Amino acid sequence: MVVITISHGRHWYRQRHLRRIPGPPSQSFVFKGNLQQIFSLQGWDFHKRMVQRYGRVVKIWGFFGDAQLHIADSKALYNVLIKDQDIFEETDAFIEANKLFFGPGLLGTLGDLHRRQRKLLVPIFSANHMRYMTPIFYKITHQLEDVLRIKLANGPQEVDMKEWMTRVALEIIGQSGLGYSFETLDESKSNQYAIAVKMLFPAFGGIPVLRKLLPYLCNLGTPSLRRFAVRFLPSKSVQLLIKATNTMDEMSRNIFYEKKAALKKGDDSVVHQIGEGRDIMSILMRSNLNGDEKDRMPDYELLGQMSTLVFSAMDTTSAALSRIFLLLSLNPEVQDKLRQEIVDARKEYGGDMDYDDLNALPYLEAICRETLRAYPPINQAPRIARRDTILPLRSPIKGSDGSTINEVYVPKNTTVIIGIRTLNTDPLIWGPDAAEWKPERWLSPLPESVTNARIPGVYSNMLTFLGGGRACIGFKFSQMEIKIILSLLIPSFRFSTTEKKTDWLMGIVAFPVVLGSTKPSMPLILTPIEA
Structure with a gap:
C-alpha cells in the first residue's frame, strides 16, 4: 500500500501543470472526480455544457485527484490516433475486460500482436x-x-x-x-x-x-x-x-x-x-x-x-x-x-x-x-499515455492562470478521453448548425473549415470510426x-412515431429506451406499403 501511495503521489506531482487547464470542479476527490458525470447514462447535457464552457481541451478529475484530459482538438487527436498511436494505447481496464470476455482478439491485444492480427x-x-x-x-x-x-x-x-x-x-x-x-x-x-x-x-x-x-x-x-x-x-x-x-x-x-x-x-x-x-x-x-x-x-x-x-x-x-x-x-x-x-x-x-x-x-x-x-454510436473513447509526450493544439487555450497554452505536456499514465461526438459536431468545423441533423449538407461540397480541420478519422471527415491502427x-x-x-425496408414500410417518447442513454454504445425506462427499446408505428 505504501508503494501505491508513493507512486500515486509521484504521478500527482508530475501532473501539476495539467491543473491549470480549465475544467469542471470535482464531485469528490476520492472516488468520483468527474467520471460519474462523464460516463453517466444521462450525460448528454453535462458534455454539452462542458464543451461550451471550457472548450476543446478540458481537464477532468478521476480518482484521488488524477487529472485526465477530454480532447476534441483535431491536431491533438491526430497525434493521439496516428502520429503517436504507439504511445496512446487502450487503457488496461479496456484490454483486460475484452480479454476476459472475448479472449485475445483485436479488442484485447496491443502492440505487435494487435498489428499482426489486423x-x-x-x-x-x-x-x-x-x-x-x-x-x-x-x-x-x-x-x-x-x-x-x-x-x-x-x-x-x-x-x-x-x-x-x-x-x-x-x-x-x-x-x-x-x-x-x-x-x-x-x-x-x-x-x-x-x-x-x-x-x-x-x-x-x-x-x-x-x-x-x-x-x-x-x-x-x-x-x-x-x-x-x-x-x-x-x-x-x-x-x-x-x-x-x-x-x-x-x-x-x-x-x-x-x-x-x-x-x-x-x-x-x-x-x-x-x-x-x-x-x-x-x-x-x-x-x-x-x-x-x-x-x-x-x-x-x-x-x-x-x-x-x-x-x-x-x-x-x-x-x-x-x-x-x-x-x-x-x-x-x-x-x-x-x-x-x-x-x-x-x-x-x-x-x-x-x-x-x-x-x-x-x-x-x-x-x-x-x-x-x-x-455516433460510441461518443467517446479513452486512451492512456504509455510514456511522456507532448500534444500540440490546433486552437490555443487559456489556462486558469491566464497563460496561453499552445501544447500540452502529457505525463506517462495520464488518461485521455477522445471526444468523438464533440469533434463531429464542432461549430467551428461544421458551422453554427453543427448539432442539427441535416442530410442536405452532404449534397454539396463541404466547407473549407471541414477539409482544413484534418480530422484524423478513417471515414468522411469524422471520428465515428476513429482513425489510425x-x-x-x-x-x-x-x-x-x-x-x-x-x-429494402424503406420502400416496404412507412415509419412513424408512437405516443411513447424515445430517450437515448449514453452508455458505452448509445441506445434508445422508452422515456423513464432503462431497457433498450424503440417502438415505432409501421405501415405496410403495397408494391
Missing part, C-alpha cells in the same frame, strides 16, 4: 470482399422484410425497431462473419449465444467498481484460482457475466472446430456450410493457413476474433440503424424523399442493387453520413449493412 483481417473487410458478401446481407434482410409483413398483415402496428435491428444485425454477422445462423429472425426459437452476447453490456455496466479494478484483479494468482474465486462474488451482474462468457466461449469453440474440420476436408465441405465459405472466419482461417508462419495466429487467437466480431458488429450497427429509423419517423419529408430515390433506383436496376450501385445513391449516402456524424476495421461492413437494410 494484417490478416484487413483484406477481408475490403470493398472487394464486401461485394461478395452483399447477397448474404440481402437474403437475411429479405427474411426480415417477410417477417415484418406477416406481423403487419392486419394493418399498421407498433414494432420495437431496436429489437429487430439487433436481431438482424446479429444474424448478418453470424452468417457473414462466422458462417453460422443464430436464427434470430424466428421469434419461436432462442439461441444461447445470442442471449449471452446481448446480456454482456448490461451486466458489465452493473459492476462499475470492479471494472476499475480489473487490471489489478486479473494479475492476482493463477487463472484457475481467479475463475474459482469469482464464482463466490455476491453480485448478480458478475454471475451473469460468468454465464455469458462461458456460453460464448463454449459455442465459439464448437463453431470454430466444426469449421476447421470442414476446411481440412476440402472446399466442398466448406461450400456446404452457411455462408458457403465466404464468411469472414472461413476466409481468415484459410489466410492463416496459407500465410507466413511468423504471421499466423494460433487457434486461441482465432477463437478470440469470433466473439469480438459478433459483439463489435451487433450493438453499434443496430444503434445506428435505430437512430436512422427514428430520425426518418420524425422527419417524414426526408423519409419520402429517400423512399423515392430507392424506389426509382430499384426500378432502374431491376431489384436489389449491387455494392457499387447502392453506394452511388446520393441521398441514402447523405442520410447515413449525417446520422453517423451527428449521432485501432480504427474500426469493419466500417465498410457496417455501412453496407445499413444501406441494404434501408434499401
Whole structure:
C-alpha cells in the first residue's frame, strides 16, 4: 500500500501543470472526480455544457485527484490516433475486460500482436470482399422484410425497431462473419449465444467498481484460482457475466472446430456450410493457413476474433440503424424523399442493387453520413499515455492562470478521453448548425473549415470510426449493412412515431429506451406499403 501511495503521489506531482487547464470542479476527490458525470447514462447535457464552457481541451478529475484530459482538438487527436498511436494505447481496464470476455482478439491485444492480427483481417473487410458478401446481407434482410409483413398483415402496428435491428444485425454477422445462423429472425426459437452476447453490456455496466479494478484483479494468482474465486462474488451482474462468457466461449469453440474440420476436408465441405465459405472466419482461417508462419495466429487467437466480431458488429450497427429509423419517423419529408430515390433506383436496376450501385445513391449516402456524424454510436473513447509526450493544439487555450497554452505536456499514465461526438459536431468545423441533423449538407461540397480541420478519422471527415491502427476495421461492413437494410425496408414500410417518447442513454454504445425506462427499446408505428 505504501508503494501505491508513493507512486500515486509521484504521478500527482508530475501532473501539476495539467491543473491549470480549465475544467469542471470535482464531485469528490476520492472516488468520483468527474467520471460519474462523464460516463453517466444521462450525460448528454453535462458534455454539452462542458464543451461550451471550457472548450476543446478540458481537464477532468478521476480518482484521488488524477487529472485526465477530454480532447476534441483535431491536431491533438491526430497525434493521439496516428502520429503517436504507439504511445496512446487502450487503457488496461479496456484490454483486460475484452480479454476476459472475448479472449485475445483485436479488442484485447496491443502492440505487435494487435498489428499482426489486423494484417490478416484487413483484406477481408475490403470493398472487394464486401461485394461478395452483399447477397448474404440481402437474403437475411429479405427474411426480415417477410417477417415484418406477416406481423403487419392486419394493418399498421407498433414494432420495437431496436429489437429487430439487433436481431438482424446479429444474424448478418453470424452468417457473414462466422458462417453460422443464430436464427434470430424466428421469434419461436432462442439461441444461447445470442442471449449471452446481448446480456454482456448490461451486466458489465452493473459492476462499475470492479471494472476499475480489473487490471489489478486479473494479475492476482493463477487463472484457475481467479475463475474459482469469482464464482463466490455476491453480485448478480458478475454471475451473469460468468454465464455469458462461458456460453460464448463454449459455442465459439464448437463453431470454430466444426469449421476447421470442414476446411481440412476440402472446399466442398466448406461450400456446404452457411455462408458457403465466404464468411469472414472461413476466409481468415484459410489466410492463416496459407500465410507466413511468423504471421499466423494460433487457434486461441482465432477463437478470440469470433466473439469480438459478433459483439463489435451487433450493438453499434443496430444503434445506428435505430437512430436512422427514428430520425426518418420524425422527419417524414426526408423519409419520402429517400423512399423515392430507392424506389426509382430499384426500378432502374431491376431489384436489389449491387455494392457499387447502392453506394452511388446520393441521398441514402447523405442520410447515413449525417446520422453517423451527428449521432455516433460510441461518443467517446479513452486512451492512456504509455510514456511522456507532448500534444500540440490546433486552437490555443487559456489556462486558469491566464497563460496561453499552445501544447500540452502529457505525463506517462495520464488518461485521455477522445471526444468523438464533440469533434463531429464542432461549430467551428461544421458551422453554427453543427448539432442539427441535416442530410442536405452532404449534397454539396463541404466547407473549407471541414477539409482544413484534418480530422484524423478513417471515414468522411469524422471520428465515428476513429482513425489510425485501432480504427474500426469493419466500417465498410457496417455501412453496407445499413444501406441494404434501408434499401429494402424503406420502400416496404412507412415509419412513424408512437405516443411513447424515445430517450437515448449514453452508455458505452448509445441506445434508445422508452422515456423513464432503462431497457433498450424503440417502438415505432409501421405501415405496410403495397408494391
